[in-house]
Amino acid sequence: MKSHGAIMNEMKMTFPSLSENERFARMAVSGFLSQLNPQINDLSDVKTAVSEAVTNCIVHAYRDTVGKIDLSAKIFADGTIYIRIKDSGCGIANIPQAMEPLFTTAPDEERAGLGFAIMESFMDKLRVNSRLGKGTTVVMSKRIQTKHAAAKADG
Amino acid sequence: MGVEIKTAGQKLFAFLSGELDHHTAKEMRCEIDIACTRELPKELYLDFSKITFMDSSGIGLVMGRYKLMCERKGRVYIQNPPPAIRRVMQVAGISRLARMIERIDTPEETSPETAVEATAEASLPANSVETPTEQQI
Numbered sequence: 001m002k003s004h005g006a007i008m009n010e011m012k013m014t015f016p017s018l019s020e021n022e023r024f025a026r027m028a029v030s031g032f033l034s035q036l037n038p039q040i041n042d043l044s045d046v047k048t049a050v051s052e053a054v055t056n057c058i059v060h061a062y063r064d065t066v067g068k069i070d071l072s073a074k075i076f077a078d079g080t081i082y083i084r085i086k087d088s089g090c091g092i093a094n095i096p097q098a099m100e101p102l103f104t105t106a107p108d109e110e111r112a113g114l115g116f117a118i119m120e121s122f123m124d125k126l127r128v129n130s131r132l133g134k135g136t137t138v139v140m141s142k143r144i145q146t147k148h149a150a151a152k153a154d155g
Numbered sequence: 156m157g158v159e160i161k162t163a164g165q166k167l168f169a170f171l172s173g174e175l176d177h178h179t180a181k182e183m184r185c186e187i188d189i190a191c192t193r194e195l196p197k198e199l200y201l202d203f204s205k206i207t208f209m210d211s212s213g214i215g216l217v218m219g220r221y222k223l224m225c226e227r228k229g230r231v232y233i234q235n236p237p238p239a240i241r242r243v244m245q246v247a248g249i250s251r252l253a254r255m256i257e258r259i260d261t262p263e264e265t266s267p268e269t270a271v272e273a274t275a276e277a278s279l280p281a282n283s284v285e286t287p288t289e290q291q292i
Contacts, residue, residue: 022177023174040239045242051208052210109215110218112211115210117247
């Protein structure tokens with residue numbers, strides 16, 4: 001892993017896989033990142049990616065049950081953020097297939113099959129680890145262009 | 156937050172507002188589908204101007220309405236998406252399903268052309284008042 005400097009701040013939270021918590025999770029991450037004074041575009045990208053990852057846990061990992069979702073986030077000195085979203089649900093049998101745009105196992109619920117595609121395009125890096133019957137962990141990172149940095153670059 | 160429905164002839168306008176995610180999508184699509192079943196429109200306009208957040212659940216919503224409208228030989232239009240929502244739509248390649256249009260097109264309100272003309276006319280008297288004031292100074 002490339003060095004991003006020291007960890008400046010970090011947070012961890014655990015919540016049940018209720019769909020009400022999709023909004024809570026992205027708002028919590030957004031609030032945590034506000035200390036970086038991020039640009040609106042970056043913040044909106046991260047919120048969308050978090051929403052996709054948490055929705056996957058709710059819709060797929062814990063399909064007919066309610067389980068725990070662990071979310072943690074770290075801010076590094078160079079402005080890179082890491083977000084890890086972990087469930088202990090059913091796991092993914094075929095990760096490359098699951099990540100293919102438009103592939104979904106829940107078409108009846110009008111899932112577009114674009115969750116991973118959106119995480120990939122809105123974040124810089126995405127890593128997915130999964131074990132059948134054990135759960136899935138998604139780690140994504142993005143270098144946040146802070147307003148301070150943008151102002152310096154312009155000046 | 157929710158859906159406001161307006162109709163004009165064969166057109167049905169659904170003004171969506173608030174945050175569109177997996178949690179809220181179900182209710183929104185239900186309201187749209189009830190209105191569509193009742194009105195049987197030829198054109199469905201989904202207005203996103205008051206949507207403050209959207210993830211791929213919104214894409215699912217558009218895809219689902221596209222299928223329903225196709226069955227009735229109708230069309231779906233996406234109206235006024237804010238920049239962040241437009242980005243999600245572009246990643247999803249939604250232009251294959253629905254046309255994206257920029258306009259404020261409600262049954263009651265005036266068309267954009269009329270609105271521009273009205274503004275231009277209104278600004279004329281203001282200018283003519285300003286000019287003499289400057290001359291006086």
